[in-house]
Amino acid sequence: MERLKLTIDSTPVEVDPGSTVLDAAKKAGVHIPTLCYHPELKLEGSCRICVVEIEGLKNLAASCVYPAANGMVVRTNSEVVRKTRKSIVELLLANHPEDCLVCPRHGTCELQDLSHQLNVRKVRFKGKKREFALDESSIAVVRDPNKCILCGRCIRICENTQKVSAIGLAGRGSRAVVTTPFNRGLAEGPCVACGQCIKVCPVAALRERDASEQVWKALGNSTLHTVVQVAPAVRAALGEEFGLRPGALVTEKMVAALRKLGFNRVFDTQFGADLTVVEEGHELLHRLEKNENLPQITSCSPGWVKYAEHFFPEMLNLVSTCKSPQQMFGALVKTYYAEKFGIAARDIFHVAVMPCTAKKFEASREEMGRDGLQDVDAVITTRELAFMIKEAGIDFANLPDSEFDLPLGMSSGAGTIFGVTGGVTEAVLRSVYEIKTGKELEEVEFQAVRGFGGVREAQIPLNGMTLRVAIVNSLGQAEKILNKIKAGEASYHFIEIMGCLGGCIGGGGQPFSKDPDIKQKRASALYRQDHLKRVRKSHENPAIKELYRSFLGEPNGDKAHDLLHTHYRARPRY
Amino acid sequence: MSDEKKCITCPGCDGARDPKYDEVDKVIAKYRNLEGALIMILHQTQEIFGYLPEDVQRYVAKGLSIPLADVYGVTTFYSYFSLTPRGKYRIAVCMGTACYVRGAGSLVSAFEKELAVKVGGTTPDRLFTLEVSRCIGACGLAPVLTVNEDVYGNIGPERVSGILAKYRDRQ
Numbered sequence: 001m002e003r004l005k006l007t008i009d010s011t012p013v014e015v016d017p018g019s020t021v022l023d024a025a026k027k028a029g030v031h032i033p034t035l036c037y038h039p040e041l042k043l044e045g046s047c048r049i050c051v052v053e054i055e056g057l058k059n060l061a062a063s064c065v066y067p068a069a070n071g072m073v074v075r076t077n078s079e080v081v082r083k084t085r086k087s088i089v090e091l092l093l094a095n096h097p098e099d100c101l102v103c104p105r106h107g108t109c110e111l112q113d114l115s116h117q118l119n120v121r122k123v124r125f126k127g128k129k130r131e132f133a134l135d136e137s138s139i140a141v142v143r144d145p146n147k148c149i150l151c152g153r154c155i156r157i158c159e160n161t162q163k164v165s166a167i168g169l170a171g172r173g174s175r176a177v178v179t180t181p182f183n184r185g186l187a188e189g190p191c192v193a194c195g196q197c198i199k200v201c202p203v204a205a206l207r208e209r210d211a212s213e214q215v216w217k218a219l220g221n222s223t224l225h226t227v228v229q230v231a232p233a234v235r236a237a238l239g240e241e242f243g244l245r246p247g248a249l250v251t252e253k254m255v256a257a258l259r260k261l262g263f264n265r266v267f268d269t270q271f272g273a274d275l276t277v278v279e280e281g282h283e284l285l286h287r288l289e290k291n292e293n294l295p296q297i298t299s300c301s302p303g304w305v306k307y308a309e310h311f312f313p314e315m316l317n318l319v320s321t322c323k324s325p326q327q328m329f330g331a332l333v334k335t336y337y338a339e340k341f342g343i344a345a346r347d348i349f350h351v352a353v354m355p356c357t358a359k360k361f362e363a364s365r366e367e368m369g370r371d372g373l374q375d376v377d378a379v380i381t382t383r384e385l386a387f388m389i390k391e392a393g394i395d396f397a398n399l400p401d402s403e404f405d406l407p408l409g410m411s412s413g414a415g416t417i418f419g420v421t422g423g424v425t426e427a428v429l430r431s432v433y434e435i436k437t438g439k440e441l442e443e444v445e446f447q448a449v450r451g452f453g454g455v456r457e458a459q460i461p462l463n464g465m466t467l468r469v470a471i472v473n474s475l476g477q478a479e480k481i482l483n484k485i486k487a488g489e490a491s492y493h494f495i496e497i498m499g500c501l502g503g504c505i506g507g508g509g510q511p512f513s514k515d516p517d518i519k520q521k522r523a524s525a526l527y528r529q530d531h532l533k534r535v536r537k538s539h540e541n542p543a544i545k546e547l548y549r550s551f552l553g554e555p556n557g558d559k560a561h562d563l564l565h566t567h568y569r570a571r572p573r574y
Numbered sequence: 575m576s577d578e579k580k581c582i583t584c585p586g587c588d589g590a591r592d593p594k595y596d597e598v599d600k601v602i603a604k605y606r607n608l609e610g611a612l613i614m615i616l617h618q619t620q621e622i623f624g625y626l627p628e629d630v631q632r633y634v635a636k637g638l639s640i641p642l643a644d645v646y647g648v649t650t651f652y653s654y655f656s657l658t659p660r661g662k663y664r665i666a667v668c669m670g671t672a673c674y675v676r677g678a679g680s681l682v683s684a685f686e687k688e689l690a691v692k693v694g695g696t697t698p699d700r701l702f703t704l705e706v707s708r709c710i711g712a713c714g715l716a717p718v719l720t721v722n723e724d725v726y727g728n729i730g731p732e733r734v735s736g737i738l739a740k741y742r743d744r745q
Contacts, residue, residue: 181645
């Protein structure tokens, strides 16, 4: 097909047919401000910030949706364009709360950035401020409709990418609001707490439920023994909050910072991941042997698990009964660790640092505890940890390195790659192959399962059979593959489902980033760490071997089942 | 039995499935494969129930296998749909430009006074609901109002009590 030639601010540019004016401007190296536009989402064209002047056109056009055409002459910074953009920002600010200084998005707010970039110095309009109640019904996600600018990005990611539609636009005109049906709150609907809406919200209309106050309190209570676990994806992103380059691996500085905050023990969720691999690997071999409950679907992503409970209750038998690494870890902290070090479980306050908001929900599930105690007492996201480090005045970038504590800080490279889509599959394959064949795996890196495609498939030879695996990231893709399985159009032995695009590295609790390659950069940090690890297979982690020898007994045995496995329940979709 | 099967319109009901839901089933079956059927289905469902209570919206969403947020978005967008019970007679005073300049405002005040309810309200006897509407395209008759399907044009506040009496007598 013939390429389109057009001129953007007197720069000639060629683009493929089907491109928008915004695409063409990017190609010409011209920056056009955007707000409702998001590269991962369906186009909407509702905010009009990206307007441009197109020769021969009477009105300004929204460049994010306007198709580029041959011979088009576009001006992106003429007086009328600049004035219009300013007016739009002023109108948005006219009924926006004026609490920027104490807003959690101060410094990461796109509306604030726009106002600054467009040199808005006064707001000529005075609008009525809205007075909606905060939605604090969910343990994971807080909605503040008063800050909402109605760009619709949250609705689009929830509806199109995640296929959940927990929120939507209600009302019209000046009374329009993004809300849950009948304003019942996120906790009552099918929200899976994945937090992807937070990730795309340009302002603070959506944010995580902050648990840092609770953690500070525990840290300040000398009668409590504070134990923290940190998920793999956190170390691949935390540095971004302190000005380090995206993709910087900050494991040792992160451990040092957690010690400075005052945690008595700093452990690694990757230990929990290794344990999950061993349990889930044995479970898979067992299901294959009996030829039942196949395909086995992973259960480490709590957003996915909740999604399955709401939308595919009839397929819950396929979901692995293994708890997630976070919850396996929590169960061990309150039993194994407590016994081994002679500390009463009730005196332990256990914090998990996660790239995920759904982990807050997971930790609160009533079945995730024993003797009236939850296994994980508080979950904070990567962002909340960054806030705590800043609040404590810790100079993160210049911290001396520190190592995880033993024994629950010891992990394999397989545990590391849990944080990226395909990682769980690769980790399970490394162990299942050796457990099944008794032979050593020569090439531990399964390139076939790596990458960022929404659905990836691979066939792995395993002791005379061919293991068919699929790797899925995002719930919209999960819906597709589950429907295919239901219709008998696809068949696998093992499916890894991660609720978020890219897996945990793209989780709803990760730092806000405008880097289009952020997921690749964070992923390569994890693959780098895996590559450098001495032990790369979960079942070879010496601390895991010791755990089974001295405490758990057999993988999938009675004690393992009691502590490390769980059950699911159907939840209503409507 | 799930909640939506229970009767929700008649207090004191024994909880058996309201036969109105059978009618909704028919409406859904008739239109479900048509693109953009939701508005039509909600329209007819509102005729069946008189308004669109939460459980009924939930029932429609389930019946069409679409998110409840989509249904709620539509029912709160169009002023035609009501989420609260309405009276037997629905008075809609046109507040389009022509009617407005010809005194629709004083008409509304007169109705509010006569019925002792504000715009959007329903009289305690569930006989009248007072609403205002956008332009209904009968500007030649301005100011104009409708009571259910009946249209009244060139109306002044002095005729309000007469119109109401007509419907009170009819019930």
